[in-house]
Amino acid sequence: MTRKIVSGLLGVVIALAVGALIMFFQGYEPFATYAALAQFSLGGMAPLTTTLKNAVPLVLTGLSAAIAFASGPVNLGQPGQLVFGALAATLGGLYINLPPALEIPLLMVFAILGGALWSGLAGLLRQAFDMSEFIVTLMLNMIADFFTAWAIAYPFMDHKAFSPMTPRIAQSGWIPDLGPLNSSVLVLIAAVAIMWFVFQRWRAGYEWRITGQNSLFARLGGCDVRSNFMAVMLVTGALAGLAGGLVVMGGPHRFIKGLGANYAWDGIMIAIMANNGLIETLIYGLFVAAIQTGALGMELITNVPSEIAQVLQAVLVLVIVATREYAALIFDRLAARRQASVRKERAA
Amino acid sequence: MNDFISLERIVKVYPPSVLAVDSVSVEFRKGEIHSIVGENGAGKSTLMKLLYGLIPFDSGTVKMNGAPVRFHTPGDAIARGIGMVHQEIELIPQYAVWENVVLGAEPVRGPAGTLDTKRAIELVRQKIDEFQFNLDPLAQVDRISVAARQKVEILKLLYRNVSVLILDEPTAVLTPQEIPQLFAELKRLRDKGNTILFISHRLDEVLELSDRITVMRKGKKIATVAASETDKEALAQMMVGRQVIFTSKRTPHARGASVFEAKNLSVARRDGLKKLDDVSFEVRAGEIVGIAGVEGNGQFELVNSIMGLAAPSAGTVAVGGRSLSGLSILERRKLVSFVPQDRGKMGASLAASILDNAIMTHHRLEARFAAWRGLVLNYKHAREFADTLAKRFSVQMASRQNQFRSLSGGNQQKVILGRELLLSTPFFLMDQPTRGLDVGSIEYVHGEILAMREADRAVLVISADLEELFLIADRILVMHRGQIVADLKTEKTTIEEVGRYMLEGRVSA
Numbered sequence: 001m002t003r004k005i006v007s008g009l010l011g012v013v014i015a016l017a018v019g020a021l022i023m024f025f026q027g028y029e030p031f032a033t034y035a036a037l038a039q040f041s042l043g044g045m046a047p048l049t050t051t052l053k054n055a056v057p058l059v060l061t062g063l064s065a066a067i068a069f070a071s072g073p074v075n076l077g078q079p080g081q082l083v084f085g086a087l088a089a090t091l092g093g094l095y096i097n098l099p100p101a102l103e104i105p106l107l108m109v110f111a112i113l114g115g116a117l118w119s120g121l122a123g124l125l126r127q128a129f130d131m132s133e134f135i136v137t138l139m140l141n142m143i144a145d146f147f148t149a150w151a152i153a154y155p156f157m158d159h160k161a162f163s164p165m166t167p168r169i170a171q172s173g174w175i176p177d178l179g180p181l182n183s184s185v186l187v188l189i190a191a192v193a194i195m196w197f198v199f200q201r202w203r204a205g206y207e208w209r210i211t212g213q214n215s216l217f218a219r220l221g222g223c224d225v226r227s228n229f230m231a232v233m234l235v236t237g238a239l240a241g242l243a244g245g246l247v248v249m250g251g252p253h254r255f256i257k258g259l260g261a262n263y264a265w266d267g268i269m270i271a272i273m274a275n276n277g278l279i280e281t282l283i284y285g286l287f288v289a290a291i292q293t294g295a296l297g298m299e300l301i302t303n304v305p306s307e308i309a310q311v312l313q314a315v316l317v318l319v320i321v322a323t324r325e326y327a328a329l330i331f332d333r334l335a336a337r338r339q340a341s342v343r344k345e346r347a348a
Numbered sequence: 349m350n351d352f353i354s355l356e357r358i359v360k361v362y363p364p365s366v367l368a369v370d371s372v373s374v375e376f377r378k379g380e381i382h383s384i385v386g387e388n389g390a391g392k393s394t395l396m397k398l399l400y401g402l403i404p405f406d407s408g409t410v411k412m413n414g415a416p417v418r419f420h421t422p423g424d425a426i427a428r429g430i431g432m433v434h435q436e437i438e439l440i441p442q443y444a445v446w447e448n449v450v451l452g453a454e455p456v457r458g459p460a461g462t463l464d465t466k467r468a469i470e471l472v473r474q475k476i477d478e479f480q481f482n483l484d485p486l487a488q489v490d491r492i493s494v495a496a497r498q499k500v501e502i503l504k505l506l507y508r509n510v511s512v513l514i515l516d517e518p519t520a521v522l523t524p525q526e527i528p529q530l531f532a533e534l535k536r537l538r539d540k541g542n543t544i545l546f547i548s549h550r551l552d553e554v555l556e557l558s559d560r561i562t563v564m565r566k567g568k569k570i571a572t573v574a575a576s577e578t579d580k581e582a583l584a585q586m587m588v589g590r591q592v593i594f595t596s597k598r599t600p601h602a603r604g605a606s607v608f609e610a611k612n613l614s615v616a617r618r619d620g621l622k623k624l625d626d627v628s629f630e631v632r633a634g635e636i637v638g639i640a641g642v643e644g645n646g647q648f649e650l651v652n653s654i655m656g657l658a659a660p661s662a663g664t665v666a667v668g669g670r671s672l673s674g675l676s677i678l679e680r681r682k683l684v685s686f687v688p689q690d691r692g693k694m695g696a697s698l699a700a701s702i703l704d705n706a707i708m709t710h711h712r713l714e715a716r717f718a719a720w721r722g723l724v725l726n727y728k729h730a731r732e733f734a735d736t737l738a739k740r741f742s743v744q745m746a747s748r749q750n751q752f753r754s755l756s757g758g759n760q761q762k763v764i765l766g767r768e769l770l771l772s773t774p775f776f777l778m779d780q781p782t783r784g785l786d787v788g789s790i791e792y793v794h795g796e797i798l799a800m801r802e803a804d805r806a807v808l809v810i811s812a813d814l815e816e817l818f819l820i821a822d823r824i825l826v827m828h829r830g831q832i833v834a835d836l837k838t839e840k841t842t843i844e845e846v847g848r849y850m851l852e853g854r855v856s857a
Contacts, residue, residue: 201724201725201727202723202724202725203711203712203717203718203722203723203724203725204723206704206707206711206725209700209704210697210700210704210708213697213698213699213700214692214693214696214697214698214699214700216693216694217693217694217695217696217697217708218697218708219657219677220655220657220677220686220688220694221681221708221709221712222676222677222678222681222708222709222712222713223678223712224676224678329363332363333363335363336361336362336363336406337361337406339361339367340359340360340361340406340407341407
């Protein structure tokens with residue numbers, strides 16, 4: 001546990017140092033840049049709540065990837081599942097108008113179903129034709145991308161707008177702000193808590209974990225690996241779909257072209273940084289959200305382009321993963337040397 | 349002194365904290381066969397790999413003829429005449445014997461350095477003749493027997509003018525008939541002035557072969573003794589640290605009704621080759637049936653058919669009169685307990701906690717593990733269960749939350765065995781239940797298997813270790829090319845007879 005924290009912190013520090021070097025050689029001032037980054041992501045109520053809101057799709061897609069990878073299925077379809085969830089929530093919000101207490105949960109269910117539909121398709125193709133979900137989910141991302149682009153440019157386009165987008169969803173489906181904080185953050189916290197409980201305490205979660213580590217053992221132990229596979233695909237698709245729904249309901253309140261952005265790919269990176277740990281995904285997701293949020297403000301007061309945030313993010317992933325593996329090696333070797341020297345003294 | 353190679357106070361710690369070799373000092377003389385014996389994990393292989401330069405040691409000195417040397421790679425060691433044959437044979441199967449032998453040190457001719465095939469074959473043939481190895485240098489390696497392949501490995505070293513041969517458990521892959529031949533060859537090598545360092549844990553072999561024997565236990569050297577001045581019991585006591593009983597504790601026990609029944613079971617490959625050919629047998633309550641056979645003669649297919657990993661092409665398997673065909677693995681697990689041969693691949697998840705490994709299958713079959721209508725696992729019961737299991741089967745563990753891989757092999761097997769025993773099924777299938785375990789753990793596992801027999805459960809043990817089968821089995825079935833070629837009562841047969849069935853499928857007059 002302490003090892004995990006030490007190697008994680010070490011990774012972040014080294015990554016920030018590498019980022020500083022890159023900025024330095026580009027002729028920027030690293031410390032001023034980091035100060036601006038921190039100020040616009042964490043320095044005050046408004047930046048902090050923006051960071052939290054931006055963390056919602058990152059952590060949810062990260063959770064989706066982490067649970068999938070830790071349970072076996074290589075679901076890389078979060079981008080497609082996210083836009084499908086967003087589209088489903090948007091369509092619900094366009095045609096159904098209920099009081100907010102019903103409308104908001106309903107649209108979230110729509111988003112969940114939309115994401116699960118798209119991942120479930122990949123799961124079915126795997127079970128029926130043994131098609132690798134790794135490649136199928138990637139391909140389905142493309143289809144989802146173009147399908148939603150078509151949907152918002154033709155059947156569901158807002159004819160008053162100049163670029164492809166749907167009209168606004170019913171106002172009762174907008175996720176309200178609680179003071180400065182968008183309440184989609186509460187949904188995120190609930191989702192993390194529920195998923196942790198499912199993964200760590202449910203019988204299904206136990207079987208998912210074991211299957212992810214050694215599926216033959218799980219199978220011989222009597223776990224139904226086929227239905228578990230399908231369940232994991234559906235749940236992880238649902239999480240990505242929910243992320244899409246919350247983006248629509250908490251933000252532009254409509255499906256705008258390019259809505260999915262890079263959320264899902266960033267989420268997959270976060271899962272990799274977190275080594276598929278659920279709590280770790282939450283922590284790294286918040287961290288990445290802070291960098292992305294801060295970068296936008298930073299651009300305003302320094303002459304550093306906000307793209308540096310992407311560079312920083314890439315460096316983070318590489319350094320954190322490398323540090324984790326290397327730190328484990330070094331910790332082990334240090335322990336070994338300590339013991340050998342004790343032996344030597346005793347022998348002498 | 350004629351102490352040719354000496355190791356002085358060698359220490360090796362495997363990161364993070366496994367003390368594999370603990371300040372070991374030992375001398376090897378020129379022209380002797382020196383065996384290193386010890387249980388699994390005693391550090392005998394590690395010690396030899398340190399000498400060979402395969403892994404670095406943390407402190408200590410190696411001396412040759414009194415002068416300190418340090419080998420950083422196996423190449424350094426070979427240059428000074430020390431070579432090692434590993435447990436797993438590492439040859440290129442598609443190459444001929446001579447090609448494998450010269451690989452890496454080929455005779456060449458001409459400015460372009462082209463391979464001098466003719467001279468290479470001639471050189472290899474010379475070595476074969478010199479040591480009377482009875483090998484065809486032109487034979488392709490995948491067409492020759494395992495014993496012959498082992499000879500090729502030894503030949504590789506002799507070709508490189510190695511005079512100190514380290515052999516890591518060479519007999520583990522051989523049949524009983526092939527072992528005397530290997531020993532004769534090793535003795536011939538010694539008589540020509542070579543030194544043989546022989547790693548083993550089979551004491552009969554070691555006593556027969558060696559001039560001197562070094563015993564290791566838990567990383568420490570216990571003693572070096574002359575083979576002529578010791579015996580099996582004394583060695584075993586040094587190895588284990590207490591007295592070991594080699595005779596079977598099997599007492600007469602009445603057989604009950606038939607529990608397991610295989611009827612005309614066949615598994616055909618896609619090309620029609622029958623990996624399992626019309627196999628029929630039964631196991632009764634209170635009976636231990638052993639299956640002997642060289643690996644790959646249908647045991648794998650038999651296990652898969654019973655466990656439901658693969659459907660047989662013909663025939664049926666039944667437990668307690670209930671046919672298993674069409675049953676899911678979970679349904680089968682209500683009737684069959686299973687200890688697989690590969691702990692890390694089939695028997696456990698090494699990355700999961702001991703607790704998570706202990707509750708597998710139970711978590712589905714027993715109501716007390718379920719809460720919320722089976723949705724949630726009752727971890728309170730799970731923890732209690734893991735502790736009960738650890739206590740009942742004396743598993744040495746720091747914490748049940750630790751990773752399974754932190755356990756020693758013997759303790760891993762105890763967890764798996766305990767988990768399966770506590771399933772209280774009528775039929776117990778065990779595939780190589782003691783493979784890779786030390787003597788103490790083997791004794792323990794055998795005791796538990798015999799206790800199952802007392803409890804009137806039906807046990808089927810598949811084992812490559814004939815001595816094991818003779819210790820515990822009531823009947824021994826021999827598998828050869830997918831068929832059961834012999835059904836022998838343990839009291840009325842011998843290891844030699846079973847060995848002949850294993851090799852030839854019949855006993856020739």
